[in-house]
Amino acid sequence: MYRIITKKELNPTVTQMEIEAPLVANKAKPGQFIILRVNEEGERIPLTVAGTDPARGAVKIIFQIVGATTELLNRKREGEFIQDFVGPLGVPTHTDGIKKVCIVGGGVGCAIAMPVAQAFHDLGAEVTSIIGFRNKDLLILEDEFRACSDRLVVMTDDGSYARHGNVTVPLKEMLEAGETFDMIITIGPLIMMKFVTLTAKPFGVPVTVSMNPIMIDGTGMCGGCRLTLVQDGKRVTKFACVDGPDFDGYEVDFDEAMSRGRMYFDFERRAHEETCNLLKGAN
Secondary structure (H helix, E strand, C coil), X not given: CEEEEEEEEEECXXXXXXXXXXXXXXXXXXXXXXXXXXXXXXXXXXXEEEEEECCCCEEEEEEECCCHHHHHHHHCCCCCEECEEEEEECCCCCCCCCCEEEEEEEHHHHHHHHHHHHHHHHCCCEEEEEEEECCHHHCCCHHHHHHHCCEEEEEECCCCCCEECCCHHHHHHHXXXXXXXXXXXXXXXXXXXXXXXXXXXHHCCCEEEECCCCCCCCCCCCCCCEEEEEECXXXXXXXXXXXXXXXXXXXXXXXXXXXXXXXXXHHHHHHHHHHHHHHHHHC
């Protein structure tokens, strides 16, 4: 069992927790993830490690309340326990040799992008961060990004805060103005990562994307997290849990990934509604 040390609401649909898991805290690196179960009957869900504090044995996770399991997790309080917390899993984000990086985060994907930006900052790299949200109410982690970025641009789709527009607008402006980066790392909705990749392509800047498809066991055995990459004209199957979650954005078949990601949308929504109704009836 793993104790919830702290719990904090970042916005109405996004929650941050610190989980007491000393072994994970001592090993986890930016870009890696864990798989948890809330209770013995619960499903396994992957969540990216949003930070660690080895001295306290704490692992930070940030999640959006979208389905039954995240609803159950969000009902947990500080001092209570969750059943399983397994990790670290996946390949850490590549940082060697990168001196100038642009981190592009969207929505709750910023929870994954933030520790990556912090890692590059700690290594002495020049960090430009671009973060985007649908509106001001959904903004998260602005202060954390500002603390680890040499330059921070905040965007909102509706213009309710900071700059109006999506994250590709300032990225394109920078690239067209002659700005160069050793790497662009983008983390967020698939459609956002697709268009960040397309924006960077004419300028030849390497792009890394963080993929978070359907995942069950985290070992590559179930095949649920498979992705199609196009390498040297050939279609190749990879698994996000063991080969990723980071991939070359120019190789990812985003259209296929988006189609697979929509497969369980209706089921997830119904499961969330049923769980909420069940919990209401128990209160």
